[in-house]
Amino acid sequence: MPSLKDLKNRISSVTSTQKITKAMQMVAAAKLRKAEELAAAARPYAGRMNDVLAGLSAAYAGRDDAPRLLAGTGSDQTHLLIVATAERGLCGGFNSNISRLARDHARKLMAAGKTVKILCVGKKGHDVLKRLFADQIVDAVTLREVKQIGYANAQAIGEKVLAMFANGEFDVATLFYSKFKSVISQEPTAQQLIPAAFEANEDSAEPVSYEYEPGEEAILNDLLPRNISVQIFSALLENGAGEMGAKMSAMDNATRNAGDMIRKLQLSYNRQRQAQITKELIEIISGAEAL
């Protein structure tokens, strides 16, 4: 049985923990709003890009002269997994959900006899994956110093991936990140970057026949590499919003748990204090009776 003093110390320590988690929750809520705005601002660009490329690439489906970024190298022996996670922890299962999806994917590929290479973006995913796949990790990018993710950050990663592809270091690239659905729900997602896959736009009634300047093929060759960076950029922004959402709900839970704990500790503290008073009274009374 802990003494009264012990209980008092524990109550005060839990109270200060609660203050910290409460503050972190409020910070996350403020950052979430900003991250959501950024993600929303980036959506039109990525959406238009996807529509245009979907239209352009449809013409190349199944043709031999399609660009390699679209058609692939013709083999699927070497896979590159780009795993984008957050830089910081304390956000519930956010990081581990992404790493788990990537890990399962990597195991499946390795069981099928494929070669796997991993490119980590963000510290947390790297920490987990380097224990399991130390030999497979080819590079790790941290964005720790970056306050606000800009397109330039995504572009740097995109160029790295393209350079590796040009050197023939992999055949298929898949991007792992977390899709921001709502504050309480983020969905870990695997998205194939190379060869490029586009969501077909269903509501486009009839395709407009464009004049292309310079040529259709030149435009496609110009846009496909850009699209890699754009997809990485929107993944990073979705991750940013998701991380804050996950952090907010994790910290909200932590605050509530701390509150429960304080109530319990306070109860046993009061009980013990009462017991002590009663004990002292009994001692005094029985002392007086003995006289």
Add this chain to the structure above:
Amino acid sequence: MADGNVKVEIVSPERLVLSENVQSVTIPGQEGNFTVLGEHAPVMSVLRPGFVMVEGGSENLVYVRGGFAEVSDGTVTILAEDARPAKQFNRQEIEEALAKAQQDVSAANGAEETEAAQLVVDSLSNLMTEVEHMGSAIVTGL
């Protein structure tokens, strides 16, 4: 559109830079500048670094770099990796853009490309001088 207006949308990966109805838009296409009025035929063109000129809008000059323009159905959509209204440039940003433009000049092959890239360098230098004169970037035209 009936009133001869075009709707212009300039989008960068980070935000929607401009979206409004204007009279005309001049776009620095890969194969030369072209102006879009209402009822322009559908065109898709790769951009070369330069300035989009907008007539009858709240911004009249927007710097763009990397990307493409799509014209269809009275709407011009410009997707550029870097897009900024000239008014919102600060000195450092102009210097960065200028450095990139000068790289383009040295990387250009053929007289035509060099000329086009040189034009961007000149426009940016003009912008720079104006910024220096005004203290803040208030640009009316180049």
